[in-house]
Amino acid sequence: MPEILMGRIVKGVGGLYDIALDSGDTVSCRAKGSFRHDDVKPYVGDIVSVGYDDAGNPVIAEIKERKNSLIRPPLANLDVIFVVLSAKNPTADLLTADKLIAIAEHNGIEPIIVISKGDLDTDNAEKIRKTYEKCGFTVFESAMCDENSVKCDRIYDFIKENLSDKISAFAGASGAGKSTLMNSLFPSLGIATGEVSQKIGRGRHTTRHVELFPMSTLVGTGSGFFADTPGFTMLDFVRFDFFDKEDLPATFREFSEHIGKCKYTKCTHTREEGCSVLEAVKNKSIPKSRHESYIDLFNVLKEKHKWDKKQ
Numbered sequence: 001m002p003e004i005l006m007g008r009i010v011k012g013v014g015g016l017y018d019i020a021l022d023s024g025d026t027v028s029c030r031a032k033g034s035f036r037h038d039d040v041k042p043y044v045g046d047i048v049s050v051g052y053d054d055a056g057n058p059v060i061a062e063i064k065e066r067k068n069s070l071i072r073p074p075l076a077n078l079d080v081i082f083v084v085l086s087a088k089n090p091t092a093d094l095l096t097a098d099k100l101i102a103i104a105e106h107n108g109i110e111p112i113i114v115i116s117k118g119d120l121d122t123d124n125a126e127k128i129r130k131t132y133e134k135c136g137f138t139v140f141e142s143a144m145c146d147e148n149s150v151k152c153d154r155i156y157d158f159i160k161e162n163l164s165d166k167i168s169a170f171a172g173a174s175g176a177g178k179s180t181l182m183n184s185l186f187p188s189l190g191i192a193t194g195e196v197s198q199k200i201g202r203g204r205h206t207t208r209h210v211e212l213f214p215m216s217t218l219v220g221t222g223s224g225f226f227a228d229t230p231g232f233t234m235l236d237f238v239r240f241d242f243f244d245k246e247d248l249p250a251t252f253r254e255f256s257e258h259i260g261k262c263k264y265t266k267c268t269h270t271r272e273e274g275c276s277v278l279e280a281v282k283n284k285s286i287p288k289s290r291h292e293s294y295i296d297l298f299n300v301l302k303e304k305h306k307w308d309k310k311q
């Protein structure tokens with residue numbers, strides 16, 4: 001009886017999966033037939049065991065429990081998401097960014113902010129940096145250094161020192177500079193950059209796939225991976241209505257020191273008197289844009305609850 005091998009799915013195209021085995025080898029195989037029967041689909045990022053079918057071919061035999069999973073792009077066990085916010089062209093939409101950050105926090109994914117295109121609008125880059133630093137996020141800035149690359153050695157060092165055993169990915173609006181960053185950090189990958197028209201862009205994205213690249217080749221050390229996620233814009237993340245409005249305050253990390261300190265125990269932190277969060281917004285220790293995003297998301301989730309009850 002051949003031994004069972006453990007590994008990580010690094011690529012999946014048309015039902016054929018590439019698995020980076022713990023032994024260092026790579027194997028290409030399909031999933032056990034019973035998965036389809038049970039409606040289970042292996043995701044890139046899954047930790048799996050590889051066994052053998054009756055004909056002696058390797059097959060994915062078991063998928064280990066996921067820490068989290070995203071639907072678009074299909075990706076499991078993401079640890080860190082770099083949220084790329086461009087200072088200009090396009091000017092980052094902070095509401096969309098905060099929604100993405102909230103979903104990441106809810107799924108145990110650490111959001112890290114990267115401000116791009118500061119060279120096009122220094123003031124806005126500074127404003128975004130202050131906003132997110134105040135909330136306790138790690139914030140990086142990347143600046144264009146020649147026609148096709150950005151200066152990102154601080155991000156590279158951070159990845160090497162802190163994320164070499166984790167799975168990380170970039171997310172951000174189309175045109176924010178994700179591919180440029182990916183290329184500048186890891187030139188060996190040769191990711192396609194540049195703006196694509198909406199129409200062509202969509203067509204192209206559907207034909208490309210998520211792929212994990214091993215940190216051992218990208219930064220020379222570690223068991224982790226960096227995900228290339230073509231078309232990973234803010235809106236393609238998990239469905240927002242997956243969580244409840246009661247879970248929302250915990251996804252705004254700068255609220256944490258205020259939770260439990262409001263006058264009303266059931267305070268929603270939207271308009272109540274004696275609300276510790278509102279007080280912090282007033283004295284500017286919580287950025288106004290973050291609280292505006294909170295209220296916006298709260299209202300969306302509130303409507304969802306009403307709708308659920310009507311059903």
Ligand SMILES: Nc1nc2c(ncn2[C@@H]2O[C@H](COP(=O)(O)OP(=O)(O)O)[C@@H](O)[C@H]2O)c(=O)[nH]1
Nearest residue numbers: 116117143144174175176177178179180193194
């Ligand atoms: N001025 C400036 N342009 C940038 C910067 N980063 C990326 N770009 C340009 O913005 C465009 C879109 O970048 P790309 O990496 O393809 O964005 P993506 O859609 O997020 O992958 C390209 O023309 C890049 O050269 C930056 O920091 N400053």
Ligand SMILES: [Mg+2]
Nearest residue numbers: 178179192193
């Ligand atoms: Mg791109």
Ligand SMILES: [Zn+2]
Nearest residue numbers: 262267269275
């Ligand atoms: Zn409150």
